[in-house]
Amino acid sequence: MKQARQKTSGAAVLTMDAAAIDRALRRIAHEIVERNPQLTHVVLAGIPSRGVEIAQRIASFIHEIENVDVETGVIDVAMHRDDVGTRSELPIVRESRLPLPLEKRTVIVVDDVLYTGRTVRAAMDAISSFGRPARIQLAVLIDRGHRELPIRPDYVGKNLPTSGSEKVQVQLQETDHEPDEVRLEKQ
């Protein structure tokens, strides 16, 4: 389950600054290039809203490295979640956009924080309703542990050991109108 991102009063530790985020996403771009010889078959599918921005950035790094335009898309998971009706606030549904057909493509799901794995499960369900990709991979900026499902990321910006009471706060210029930053907040 994704973290609520409202500011908390507890202490916050700066975990990544703008330069660190930039380096991590650049490295992920290199790893994607290394592992996917056929880059034209790759789709970077971001989960709204920060995952979409991260996917865009990785795509532009790949363009810098290989001069190839990797396709990007949006995969909204709100209507594929398994907890509708159990939370006080209904997730906002957004439009999904994926290049079709998905057959023979590699879809790389991109999100900011990987936690329980339930969002990723919902994303995989959503993708399969568009078709049957050759493979699905997972790229995240932060892996904070505490998985509740057998899900493992293929590309990780930073492994960040956390306790359940902490919050990982990712902030990006484009989505939050604040400088790029990752903070760990204690409650």
Place this chain on the structure above:
Amino acid sequence: MSTRWTRKDLLGLRELSADEINFILETADAFKQVGTREIKKVPALRGKTLVNFFVEPSTRTRTSFELAALRLSADVINLSASSSSLTKGETLKDTARNLEALHADILVLRHSSAGAPQFLANRLKASVINAGDGAHEHPTQALLDLYTIREKRGNIAGLSVAILGDILFSRVARSNIFGLLKLGAHVTLVGPSTLIPREFEKLGVQVSHKIDEVLPNADVVNLLRIQHERQRREYFPGIGEYIRLFGLTKERAKLLKPDCLIMHPGPINRGVEIDSVVADGLHSVILDQVTNGLAVRMAVLYLCGGISA
């Protein structure tokens, strides 16, 4: 999208804010996309039960709600007046309480009495969606009309919308008037004086009895069906006279702006309120309305039915 949806019921557009209406339309965008997928079904309402309770006959609204619910993975039961115990003298409240005893989560109600959905919404834990009550409101029809205008024209504020025909008996007209005015459109009602009561002007709309003066300025013409089943002779000038005075004929369509949208909630009386060539012509978005109706109803079911009780 800073608004949050907090209502368990959708009873009419009169009580909704412009933000809430826009929020439904934005949510419908996401659900419209689902209809283009290879698998046109999402698990959002899996495990929920929806009862389509249509005390008044309807085919297209009922099937649209049914398909919307199925695409959200809800289970659907269809009840009509003849198949329910209303014909055996059971009261509406008792029928509804029985449905709730079966753990129905969403009740979609079409009823000939205005206020019936409100009556049940106040008494049931289940979500109640008004699918048309008397001559009062038909909110999902107006929402799909708004959605279609917004989709084709980009926005609604500032547009001139003419609503034509049988306004007096029309819940579609009422819901449309509330929604259009809240979103900033100019609304003109056109039809015989017997079918447009003067009180409507108090809502903030203009009233005209001369169609030829209204058509050249309209960005949208929404035609209402002449409801033969509701007509009493004294209201109605006779079909021939109606066509001559108010029918959207091939000749009249020449008065329209090139980008004017022609809408109709269906079913169409070809040759009465609209000529066949016009209904099938370039201006017509009548079939877009049907497609959009599905997306809008999915959005409404998701928002009302997804809220935890």
